[in-house]
Amino acid sequence: MTVPNQSSHADEKALSTGTETHSTEAGEQSRGTSVALIHNWPLSILSLCLMPILLSLGFWQLDRGEEKRQMLADIDTRLAAQPQELNTLHTPQQYVAVRALGYYTDEYFYLDNRIRNGKVGYEILQVFISKGQRWLVNRGWIAAGNDRAQLPDVDYPLAAKVITGFIYPNDDSTGAAEQQPVASAEPGARVQSLENALTDSLNLRNPQWHIRLSADSDSALVTDWRLVNTQPERHRAYALQWFAMATALLILWLLAATDVRGRVFRKRLNRTQ
Structure with missing residues (x-):
């Protein structure tokens, strides 16, 4: 008799169809969830464009601060060295x-x-x-x-x-x-x-x-020489400002362009019920 074989084939076809249907529905639900999470796409695109710029400026300021720190270290090394006799100086060098x-x-x-x-x-x-x-x-x-x-x-x-x-x-x-x-x-x-x-x-x-x-010369007036235009601390402060702006942009995007706040509220509401 071939009836059991037909029944098994029908059951397998039904199982396969049910699995594919469930997978398709899950994928559509996942995409729908992600789309529902972001409800302001223009602001999201603008934030996506601005965030790398703000982060790049912050890291650039950190690099500039490190350059100035290294420059000041080199200057201090030269100034702390034994003074050369001026008349024996063949090739002048800064500091x-x-x-x-x-x-x-x-x-x-x-x-x-x-x-x-x-x-x-x-x-x-x-x-x-x-x-x-x-x-x-x-x-x-x-x-x-x-x-x-x-x-x-x-x-x-x-x-x-x-x-x-x-x-x-x-x-x-x-x-x-x-x-x-x-x-x-x-x-x-x-x-x-x-x-x-x-x-x-x-x-x-x-x-x-x-x-x-130098200040210890007898004939020196008010020296107080400015060795670099901007101190390393100033560059680090600038970097902190850029990173703070990037953080503020991220918070603004979460609050204004996504449904994160609503989801957190609904989750807390479900817990209280």
């Missing part, structure tokens, strides 16, 4: 500590618009001669008077002195390529930047470099 015995000339200039603790003043640039070599020395900051037309007096030692400091490039020390050209290279003049028109006229040993005095 290399130097010392020299010599004397100041009466050739000094007022580098204008220098700020210390919110006060406007000048940095005094003066020629220093050591063993026949002429160097330009930035002695530090001096406050401006109430009358801009009256320049403050500058005192300097007449006897030979030992100075200590570090080498610094002229262009980076001012960062003022857009400033007006130097109108006069006469001693005692007010200048806006360390331009070639000034340094070339002074017959310096290295016209592209000058010496910034």
Whole structure:
């Protein structure tokens, strides 16, 4: 008899059909659940575009902070090294500590618009001669008077002195390529930047470099040199702000573009019933 075989085949077909139907319904239900979870697609797409940007900016600031930290560590290493004799320095390098015995000339200039603790003043640039070599020395900051037309007096030692400091490039020390050209290279003049028109006229040993005095030099004024424009801590603070914005965006997306809040509420309601 072939009837049992037909019955088994029919049962297997019915079982297979029932399984496929159940699987299809489960898949449709899963897709429907995910679609129902997000009810604001424009905001979701906007959040998806903004989130990588905010995170990238945060990590970029962290990288910048690490670069500045490493830069400051290198600067500290150079400044802490034994000062080199200025006359034996063949190739100037930034932040290399130097010392020299010599004397100041009466050739000094007022580098204008220098700020210390919110006060406007000048940095005094003066020629220093050591063993026949002429160097330009930035002695530090001096406050401006109430009358801009009256320049403050500058005192300097007449006897030979030992100075200590570090080498610094002229262009980076001012960062003022857009400033007006130097109108006069006469001693005692007010200048806006360390331009070639000034340094070339002074017959310096290295016209592209000058010496910034350290605070322990006898002839130093107010030094308080700013070694980097932005401290590593500032970059880390910027990174924290970007990450906070990314977190706020995520929370905004969950509350405004999804049904997470409603699902949590319904789940709590079912537990209380």
